[in-house]
Amino acid sequence: MDIIACIKRVPDTSEADFIKIDPAQRDIEKDRLAFKINNWDEYALEAAVQLKEKLGGTLTAITVGPEDWNEVLRRALAMGADNAIRIDRDVSADDAYTVAVILERVIQRLSYDLVLFGAQSEDFGSGQLGAMVAEMLGIPHATLVTVLEAEEGKVHTQRELEAGTLQSYTIELPALLTVHTGINQPRYISLRGIRSAMQKELQVMALDDPGLSPETLVPMVKLEKLELPPKGKEAELIAGAPEEAAERLAKILKDAGIF
């Protein structure tokens, strides 16, 4: 089975309580942030590698981004991808639609049975890209997949709905799935693995390789401004060493009749 996995690189903002917005309100200041592979994409890659280990075939990882995004492709190569393609582009002004146009152009020239995406990204979280690419390629898709089994020519999937309900589909290949967290336990990628992936070839494509030009890529959704969220209601913070804070909280809970 030939698989394509599309991945991206995101800033780690989970613990960053010092996020600043640049004066033009176009972007956050990224110089103090660390970067990583998008969480959902890591699950998609692991799913792809597991399928490849079981069924054979090839795995190609693709990203659309500037040069430092090679880092996530190296991870993919270390994890078990055979090929890696980066379409060189500053995506900071792109929307999901323009990135989908690029990916569709690249993917349609490759041979594949299954295309995997992460269900959404940690940074913008719009969750649009996979299903857009599927529609452009004219292949069936399912999003938010938490169970995936493959056999010759088809996949059995379950996608996650609200309140713990799952929706089950059998889909003929070629197909596109977006993968949700919890579908597997992504393996650890050692630094040795990443370093040996440095030796592997990484294909860099210019935008005109698949016959695109910047003028044809006009976003349909345009960023007007970024702002820090307005300060809402804040919790009453209980300060002090753990014991003191615990003591005060215990009293509050007792006074509230919890115990």
Add this chain to the structure above:
Amino acid sequence: MTLTDYKYGDVIHRCFRCGYCKFPINWMDVNNCPAYARFRMETYSCGGRLWLTRAWLEGEIEWSDHLADILYSCTACKNCEVKCPLSFNIDILNMMIAAKGEMVERGEVPSPVKEFLENIQRQGNPYGTSRAKRGEWMEGTGIEAYQGQEFLYYVGCVGSYDTRGQETARILGKVLQKAGVSFGVLGNDENCDGNEVKNLGEETLFEMLAEENVAQFQGLGVQKIVTLSPHSYNTMKNDYPGFNGEFEVSHYTQLLQGLIRDGGLDVSGGYNATVTYHDPCFLGRWNEEYNAPRAVLKSTPGVQLVEMARNKDGALCCGGGGGNFYIDLLGGSADSPARRRVREACETGANVLAVACPNCLTMLEDAVKAEGLEDKLAVKDIAEIVGEACGIK
């Protein structure tokens, strides 16, 4: 990897599980291997782990979460190596680290270990907190950035990020200021020392950290390093020379010992307490420094030093080594080594349990609370005891 590719494939079978690896100083019990003490099953002792490793590499047993937990419950405390009577004892801990290394390369490590290592890859510390916050501990202390002072004061991850570790890091800084020591710190530019990374089997990541740190220290012209943590001390003293990093490394207790002896630090304010001292593995068994911390305590007026039954090379590890202060595979039980250790400290009649390592400090302080011994026993870093004796609040 098979047994033939395994670096210790020709010796690992020689362990016949005599059980010496579990002994403390003498034959009083068999609970000095922290993981064995916690689980009381042979598989969790060094001998058991060696047999399991061999079975795994020979394909007799499959990898499982449980097998990974057993291997990673080793705290690298070196009790086994010191107590093993056989000639290959110098390698028994390395055998374990190499087995962890194989799990790392296969990507099959317990999830907290994965998180620990990925956090270090990304943020240079096991907590995953931003690098940009590493220097926050020193706010308001007046501690200077390193720029050619005599000493680089290397704080380490626990001292930089853990609340209790930060307090100790600040007090040690103030003590050094008071003694007029010329020193500076790296603040946000400090990176993980790699000691735990090495013991978790992530050899290549360790090498990268060591290379980067050596290059950074050399670039700044560092010659002398004083560390808060024995873990940093150990790897900088013993491993960094292998990366052309020849520095004069001391643990802070060694520096304080000299300062007090030479009159550079006035501790006449004293510290009135009965104190027992817990040897950190990476100062004690790993580097055989049993004297400096005791000398500092003894020269502090008012300190009455009493010894626990297990001390020096027979000390029971707090359970925090090998990354376990974070991955915590030994916690959650009255048999957890830290809880055993604080009960033992209480038995001496001491009202203060002195430590010289931020990992031990957090592990043992948590254990005191879990045991409900807060009224009887306080856990203090030697830096805090000295700080009080020289009038720092």
Add this chain to the structure above:
Amino acid sequence: MSGILVVAEHRNRALANVSYQVLSKGRQLADQAQMELLAVVAGSDVDAYAKELAGWADRVLAVKSDRLEGLLAEPCQKIIAHLIRKIKPKITLMGHSSFAMDMAPSLSVELGIPLATDCIDIFWQNGDILVTRSIYNSKVNATYSFAQSETVLITGRVGEFSVEEGGRQGQIEEIEFDFEEESDYKKFEGYLEAEAGGVDITQAEVLVSVGRGIKDKKNLEMVEELARVLGGVVSCSRPVVDYGWLPSERQVGLSGKTVQPKLYLGLGISGAFQHVVGMKGASIIVAINKDAKAPIFSVANYGIVDDLLKVVPALVNKISELKGKTE
């Protein structure tokens, strides 16, 4: 004729909460622009839903077909695409549900129209529609405009828009729709409802809920102990289920359960909106988290900024002490 079209969803014989939310928002936007509000509902038996929707919408388009058993994305995409082409609404609005995540992106490509998903605000500005999205782990708000287009597609974040009384009596129109021949490249096999487990967290008065900050399965022991002294049960956020540390029946949030306990004590939970949606109805919310900027502190009544592994044992002791005094 332009207006605002709301796509309503239903499952388990009821309209989805999020549909009422976007319907209320749609009503507001329509009133502000003096436009007509339309609602579309599709299914095998939609009469009851259509009546309900008529309380808000000026016109309800009820699409009835046996092919629509199960509210699947593909047939719905065909219907909605057809209606948008025909009606040309200024805005088509849906809840950001798993249904919308499957359908909206491909619908936008099919029609070549702009799409903004998971919006927390939708508003008019000088006659143009703008949206606000919450990005970078809820730490930044981003406002977007749309490229010139007759119609735009917007999905609104679950739980973000309050439900207002409709008070209307709109017309209901039944719509006929001819499906093309069914293809079998994607075969729906059915729904799997969550299995009823041993613990029903929706019935608990006290929930001690753990998130990623618990760090390891072994630390659940102290959390169980805290739940025990409080007379409650342990629930969790999604990552804890993903790691396999607790079964999915314990999960609170969008893809888990919605709970309304007297006390919700969140430990090491950052408070992503998917989680908050499931617990914000609790009477008292307490959060313990190391990250002072974690979004959970803006829904909590009380907060402690510290390591939960340090606070929890202390809390167990203090509560036991206080209980001892009264018993």
